[in-house]
Amino acid sequence: MKYSPNNSRKHAIVLMIAAAGMFAFGFALVPLYRTFCELTGLNGRTVAGARAAVSAPATQREVTIQFLAQAANGMPWEFRPVEKELRVRLGAINTTRFYVRNRAGTAVTGQAVPSVAPGRAAPYLNKLECFCFANQRVEAGAETEMPVRFYIATDLPQQIRTLTLSYTFFQVPSS
Amino acid sequence: MHAHAQSEIHRHPLIAFVARWLLTTNHKEIGTLYLWLSFLLFFIAGGMAMLIRAELFEPGIQLLHPEFYNQMVTLHGLVMVFGAVMPAFVGLANWMIPIMIGAPDMALPRINNFSFWLLPFAFAMLLSSLFMEGGAPNFGWTFYAPLSTTYGPPSTDYFVFGVHLMGISSVLGAINIIVTILNLRAPGMTLMKMPLFVWTWLITAFLLIMAMPVLAAAVTMVLTDRHFGTSFFAAAGGGDPVMFQHIFWFFGHPEVYIMILPGFGIASQIIPTFARKPLFGYRSMVYATAAIAFLSFIVWGHHMFATGMPLAVELFFMYATMAIAIPTGVKVFNWVATMWQGSLTFETPMLFALGFVMMFTIGGFSGLMLALVPADFQYQDTFFVVAHFHYVLYPGAIFGTMAAVYYWLPKWTGHRYDERLGKIHFWLATIGVNLTFFPMHFSGLAGMPRRVVDYSLQFADFNRISSIGAALLGLTQLLFLYIVIKTIRGGEKASDRVWEGARGLEWTIPSPAPHHTFETPPALARVLDAQPTPAEPAGAGAGATLR
Numbered sequence: 001m002k003y004s005p006n007n008s009r010k011h012a013i014v015l016m017i018a019a020a021g022m023f024a025f026g027f028a029l030v031p032l033y034r035t036f037c038e039l040t041g042l043n044g045r046t047v048a049g050a051r052a053a054v055s056a057p058a059t060q061r062e063v064t065i066q067f068l069a070q071a072a073n074g075m076p077w078e079f080r081p082v083e084k085e086l087r088v089r090l091g092a093i094n095t096t097r098f099y100v101r102n103r104a105g106t107a108v109t110g111q112a113v114p115s116v117a118p119g120r121a122a123p124y125l126n127k128l129e130c131f132c133f134a135n136q137r138v139e140a141g142a143e144t145e146m147p148v149r150f151y152i153a154t155d156l157p158q159q160i161r162t163l164t165l166s167y168t169f170f171q172v173p174s175s
Numbered sequence: 176m177h178a179h180a181q182s183e184i185h186r187h188p189l190i191a192f193v194a195r196w197l198l199t200t201n202h203k204e205i206g207t208l209y210l211w212l213s214f215l216l217f218f219i220a221g222g223m224a225m226l227i228r229a230e231l232f233e234p235g236i237q238l239l240h241p242e243f244y245n246q247m248v249t250l251h252g253l254v255m256v257f258g259a260v261m262p263a264f265v266g267l268a269n270w271m272i273p274i275m276i277g278a279p280d281m282a283l284p285r286i287n288n289f290s291f292w293l294l295p296f297a298f299a300m301l302l303s304s305l306f307m308e309g310g311a312p313n314f315g316w317t318f319y320a321p322l323s324t325t326y327g328p329p330s331t332d333y334f335v336f337g338v339h340l341m342g343i344s345s346v347l348g349a350i351n352i353i354v355t356i357l358n359l360r361a362p363g364m365t366l367m368k369m370p371l372f373v374w375t376w377l378i379t380a381f382l383l384i385m386a387m388p389v390l391a392a393a394v395t396m397v398l399t400d401r402h403f404g405t406s407f408f409a410a411a412g413g414g415d416p417v418m419f420q421h422i423f424w425f426f427g428h429p430e431v432y433i434m435i436l437p438g439f440g441i442a443s444q445i446i447p448t449f450a451r452k453p454l455f456g457y458r459s460m461v462y463a464t465a466a467i468a469f470l471s472f473i474v475w476g477h478h479m480f481a482t483g484m485p486l487a488v489e490l491f492f493m494y495a496t497m498a499i500a501i502p503t504g505v506k507v508f509n510w511v512a513t514m515w516q517g518s519l520t521f522e523t524p525m526l527f528a529l530g531f532v533m534m535f536t537i538g539g540f541s542g543l544m545l546a547l548v549p550a551d552f553q554y555q556d557t558f559f560v561v562a563h564f565h566y567v568l569y570p571g572a573i574f575g576t577m578a579a580v581y582y583w584l585p586k587w588t589g590h591r592y593d594e595r596l597g598k599i600h601f602w603l604a605t606i607g608v609n610l611t612f613f614p615m616h617f618s619g620l621a622g623m624p625r626r627v628v629d630y631s632l633q634f635a636d637f638n639r640i641s642s643i644g645a646a647l648l649g650l651t652q653l654l655f656l657y658i659v660i661k662t663i664r665g666g667e668k669a670s671d672r673v674w675e676g677a678r679g680l681e682w683t684i685p686s687p688a689p690h691h692t693f694e695t696p697p698a699l700a701r702v703l704d705a706q707p708t709p710a711e712p713a714g715a716g717a718g719a720t721l722r
Contacts, residue, residue: 008282008358015350019384026392026422030407033418040485072411113410119485170411 059090059154068166069098075171076104077138082145091154093128098167100136101143109137109172117164124153125163135172197292200284202269203688205291207587209266210580212294214656216258217573219302221649223251228611228645231638236629244628245313246305252316253334256434257341258298260568263576264437265348268376271583272352274681274688275370277361277697282354290347297340304330315626317427320408320419324400331401335394342391349383352376361680361693363702367461370679371454374461375440378468379433385472386429393422417482424475432471435535435567436464438575439506442528444679445582446510449525450517451676456509463502463509470499480548481555489548496546500539507536522674523597527578530570530605538566541616556626559619565612569648574604577655584662585669589687592662600658603651610644 065088067081078101088094102108112132116122127133131146138144152163186194199205227247230239239247269287273280281287304311312334314322323331356377360369369377396407396419406412408419439460447454454460476484476492484492510532519525541563545551554560577600585591614637619625623634630638669686683701684692 006282006358008354011354011357012283012286012350015353015384019346019350019388022385022388023392026389026426027396029389029392029422029425030396030418033415033421111411113413168410172411 061090061154062087063090063152063156063160064088064162065152066162066164067096067098068164070166070168071110072168072170075110075169076108077102077110077169079167079169088152090152090156093149093151095147095149097145097147098131099143099145100138100169102138102140105140107137107139109135110169111135111172112167112169115166115168117166118160121156121160121163124156125165126151126153132167136169198288200280200288201690202273202281202284202287203587203690205281205287206266206268206270208291209262209269209294212291212298213259213261213263213266214659216254216262216298218652218656220251220254220259221652223247223254224645225649227251228642230628231630232642233639234630234632234635239628241628242310242313245315245626246311248626249312249315250302250305253301253312254298255568256316256430257338258294260434260572260576261345262294264376264379264434264572265345267372267437267441267576267579267583268348268352270587271681272355272373272376273359274684274692275373275679276356276359276364277680277693277702278355278359279691279694281351282358283351286347287351290344290351293340293344293347297337297344300333300340301337304328304333307333317423318394318397319423320397320400320416323397324408327397327401332398335398338394339391342387345383345387349380349387352380353384361696361702363699367458368702370440371443371457371460372437372440375436375443375464378464379436382429382433382436382468382471386426386433389422390426390430393419393426396422417479420479420482421475424478425472427478428475429468429471431564431567432467434572435575436468438531438535438572439464441575441579441582442510442531445524445528445578446513446532447678448582448674448676449520449522449528450514451519452513452517453678454509455512455515456505459505460509463505466502467499470495470502474499477546477551480551493546493548497543500543503539507532507539518676522581523592523594523601524578524582526598526601527574527581530601531574531578534570534574534605534608535567538563538568538571541566554619556624557619558615558623558625561625562612562615562619565615569608569612570605574608577604580659582674583681584659585673586681586684586686586688588663588666589669589685590662590666591669591673592658592666596654596658596661600651600654603654604648607644607648607651611641611648612644614638614640614644 064085066085067083069079069081071077071079078099080099082097082099086094086096112130114127114130114132116125127148127150129147129149131148136146148165150165196204196208199208226239227244230237230244269281272278302311307328307330309328309330312318312323312328312331314327314331318327318331318334323334356369356373360366396405399405400407400409400414406414408414408416410416443454443460474492474496476488477496480489480492521529541559545554545560545563581592581597618634618637618641621634621637623630623637671684671686672682673686674682680693680697680702681688683697
């Protein structure tokens with residue numbers, strides 16, 4: 001009696017490739033996660049591609065948009081919205097500003113990361129101009145006001161009456 | 176050959192001893208190495224648990240600095256999961272799978288040696304972090320970002336490479352097991368005639384190959400976030416800390432089944448032996464195991480209900496999680512049905528297997544409670560969760576391993592263990608487990624958070640009971656060590672069959688198992704005689720059995 005045809009080497013190679021594939025899949029989860037969040041609007045991610053979209057004719061429906069601002073841990077900036085909230089008409093272009101003062105003795109570069117709540121509303125919030133589109137450099141002790149121009153798409157789901165747009169400023173390493 | 180024989184003669188005994196164990200490619204010796212290493216790490220991680228419970232004996236901070244307490248919680252989890260439970264199961268697989276399927280050895284013996292010898296280095300690296308400046312990793316075994324990225328101590332890098340080594344070891348071990356099972360079964364041993372321990376390990380090995388590389392990816396991302404300027408988990412750079420939890424639990428949930436499926440296999444070997452009846456529902460056992468393995472990949476979100484997932488996603492993970500109760504229920508039903516009207520005797524392996532079925536089911540029920548989204552919002556991060564996963568791991572994975580050790584120890588050593596001491600060990604361990612972990616359900620439901628060094632006064636009584644139970648449970652394992660050593664050194668001679676009702680190829684070889692077994696495949700009649708399922712009545716299916 002003998003053992004059946006021995007494919008050990010072939011099987012071992014196939015399984016090692018499978019393991020390497022799963023290692024790659026672990027990294028592939030990162031773009032998958034991002035795409036999933038952008039498609040569904042989960043996680044409050046605002047959509048980058050919406051910037052160029054043209055505003056539809058404004059409607060009569062109004063919603064409240066609230067603004068939050070915070071400086072991340074270790075970020076030496078005072079950062080707050082100039083207006084705490086606005087009543088805006090859907091489809092109309094609005095501008096608001098955020099106040100920043102650099103409390104540090106040196107110039108600091110920061111990057112703001114936005115988040116929208118509820119997450120479902122994120123795809124409907126279109127920013128035409130935002131300080132979060134680029135790094136912002138503020139000189140030592142200087143203060144400034146940074147604008148955001150946006151409109152809210154007219155097809156925003158009916159049950160959403162209030163949105164919150166939140167920004168966190170993170171320090172960009174100077175090197 | 177001549178040169179080899181000569182060098183053998185001139186070696187110093189110590190060098191010969193080291194070379195034998197360092198260079199061995201024999202599946203039985205490597206199995207023994209795995210089992211002893213896991214035993215050692217079981218005591219190290221158990222010692223950490225003793226310190227944790229000593230600190231929680233009463234409210235206030237008495238023994239441990241809070242920072243050190245967090246390190247103990249982290250290392251206890253890591254060493255128990257990757258050092259005690261997983262290598263113990265791999266050791267059992269190494270010892271038993273070739274014998275159970277009639278193979279001469281593992282299919283890839285040198286890879287087998289390599290995958291074992293990675294482990295001592297992995298754990299030396301992980302445990303050396305205790306002596307480093309800044310202390311050992313302190314972020315819990317789940318190493319959530321940003322605790323492990325932005326706020327991790329310098330020793331986090333040693334943790335990362337330790338996990339890499341453990342992962343490579345596990346994946347190589349899993350590949351070896353799959354290749355062995357697929358290629359080296361004795362003629363006549365079809366897949367659906369394999370013992371259930373072999374089946375559960377085959378499925379576990381696939382889980383390992385699919386899950387461990389994802390863990391390796393996660394720790395690699397932690398490493399590059401820490402040192403190479405990437406922002407996988409840092410919001411500042413456009414990353415997302417919640418994504419860490421998704422990636423970790425994509426590995427983490429299959430991992431909990433990696434730690435229990437071989438235990439299911441062990442119970443399915445032992446219960447038929449001591450019930451003197453064939454296993455009830457062999458096929459449904461195989462299918463249930465495969466179903467659990469599949470479901471384990473689509474339920475990871477139930478660890479994250481409180482992270483703010485949308486309702487539809489929460490519902491999906493809740494129903495998928497509760498669906499696992501169906502194949503698990505099939506298994507428990509089959510074990511009970513196997514015992515139904517059997518001629519039961521209660522030797523130590525049977526006691527541990529029964530304890531496994533009973534108490535694992537308790538852990539399964541608390542798991543169902545945790546699967547309910549609204550209830551989980553209350554239970555999240557409380558001691559109720561600690562009670563739940565210790566009920567599935569201690570009486571599940573560890574009682575399963577102990578049952579297997581008592582069951583096969585006579586085959587390994589050629590001696591019968593001391594039955595009286597074995598029974599004392601079982602009862603003390605059972606009392607200890609329940610005394611330690613049952614009160615945690617109550618303190619958790621009352622709101623005691625987990626991973627805390629100090630707690631509010633109203634939890635004092637439950638914690639005192641838990642700590643007394645833990646001391647009993649920990650000390651009892653010294654008795655287990657004594658029993659194992661005593662059995663190795665001597666005792667009543669074991670017969671080849673060892674247990675009256677035992678079936679399977681492992682009972683057809685001498686006790687102790689000789690260094691080499693099945694160098695030629697066993698005869699077909701011998702294989703068929705050792706089947707886990709009885710010969711079917713003439714007519715239905717008989718052709719398939721004999722073909």
